Amino acid sequence: MYNETVMEHFTNPRNVGEIEDADGVGEVGSPQCGDIMKIFLKVEDNIIKDIKFKTFGCASAIASSSIMTEMVKGRTIEEALALTNKDVVDALGGLPPAKVHCSVLAEQAIRAAIEDYRAKRGK
Amino acid sequence: MEKRRIYVDNSATTPIHPQVLEEMMPYLTESYGNPSSIHFFGREARKAMDKARERVALGLGAKTEEIYFTGSGTEADNWAVKGVAFANKKKGNHIITTKIEHHAILHTCEYLEKQGFDVTYLDVDEYGLVNPDDVENAINDRTILISVMFANNEIGTIQPIEEIGKIAKKRAVYFHTDAVQAMGNVDINVDKLGVDLLSISGHKIMGPKGIGALYVRKGTRIDNLIHGGAQERKRRSGTENVAAVVGMGKAVQLAVENLDQHVRKMTSLRDALIDGIKERIPHVRLNGHPSQRLANNVNFSFEFVEGEALLLSLDMEGIAASSGSACTSGSLDPSHVLLAIGLSHETAHGSLRMSLGEINTREDIDYILDKLPAIVEKLRALSPLFKQCEGGKVSV
């Protein structure tokens, strides 16, 4: 049902964990299926220096979190904000149609983390 | 341990029994006659059907003329509910069922609601049990049918069918039970149970797929569902799937003959699996009733992990199971059964069903108990809901 890229990210997820003194934290959940994703950011000079995630969810949610962290690490805040769910699904080489909703969390989670970072910095 | 292929999804379907296949083979090859034909090819097929019907009747404690073959358990359920509803609508339009029925009943009832019928969906308790008093209290003077499943396919809870049968009889309301999962795991006698209609399916009892049967007590007012060439004594049309009917007959016979031995074997494997999981993995919840449950059903929720991720990880270790997680349903909702017993969405999300069968061994159980703890631990390490405290104690 899942392709090799998805299964690879599901079995060996990248950037798993938490960052204690994170500059931004975002947590989002799917009200429909119940998957939950949490993202931790370290930002320096507007660049995402480090990113970690934790996900309570299916293979689609876990693989999407994992590949998303790879896609935004080392990128600017603006580049990270431009990331869409479609980019995530494409990078995974596609997801079964019924599983796309679980991957939407990745886009939402990085946005939430950046919002938190901006809010904290604004203070 | 080397990698194995372990099938613990026997409530989804079972492998065909070699003796069943053997009896079916002639009707897939040289004995290809249409049972409605009067020549010897037809008579051969007719004879095989009669024998199968006798076996099913014997297995249920019914008369042969009360057994009708259908294209599936789903069709038997559809026929029972729609057939009784439409045939008795002058008498009333109220149907009583439960919130934990298989979709073959639930979606049929929802369809009937659109046709003007009233349906009461009874609650169940935390173990999935229906209270017979609730059934009695729900009956009104327009009630024409009660449909309560014998054993639940997800959590294995076995309902007090006999008690409900007495109520139905006292109040003169037709009573149907979906015995698709109970067959082969529970002793079934339609008179003792007091049911008027009962559904079974071939592929859950080591018979072929695409065959079911409906028991209809003599004198029950029920409309036909499938109209056509008047097969099945004018009740269910369509040229009979003779090989499948023969297979169903043999499967029922074997299920009934082997019942005691099967239940003993399943119970011992089931309890070893349940106890082993409780011993090895913290934060688990056994879903379903501790004792009034199918001998082959194990259903756990593993807190903080999601069921599909669990299934895929087990799959990679060669273990085939199933889950009530929203992420496996395609409909975005977690299992209606797990919600009905009061689980939160999160807890329902982490459910795993392992349903055992004749093919399983004690080695299978040991293998599962060897692999499962590490899988749960790995997924929990990924979960934002789970935090490991210092000193190895777990907190939420």
Ligand SMILES: Cc1ncc(COP(=O)(O)O)c(C=O)c1O
């Ligand atoms: C309780 C119950 N009823 C009905 C069915 C449907 O049977 P079939 O697969 O033969 O249509 C099933 C099978 O999943 C079941 O578990």
Ligand SMILES: [Zn+2]
């Ligand atoms: Zn999901």
